[in-house]
Amino acid sequence: MTRQNRHNNRRSFWNLSKIPMRRLGGIENDIGRMALFLASEDSAYMTGQTVMVDGGATKLR
Template identity: 55%
Template sequence: MGEPSDVGNLAVWLASEESAFVTGQVYVIDGGRTKKLPLPIS
């Protein structure tokens, strides 16, 4: 499971120059919750 610091680390990285070429992405930071959800058939 994720830790609160994982959210902070992503936020810091997104605000840094290292993420300058990242556009139009969705980052799911839910502590692994979506891994336990069933995937849709289609």
């Protein structure tokens, strides 16, 4: 999402209605936490995965 789109209320509403969590993802809270998880020992057993951080939007397609 671009900053311009975040401030366009009509477009943001349309995008939020397509996301089950009903909010836009954030770099620090969502992407950053996934990056920390993947860099930690907690993800040591994961191999060859694609992890979608999209609030569940991919599941609906």
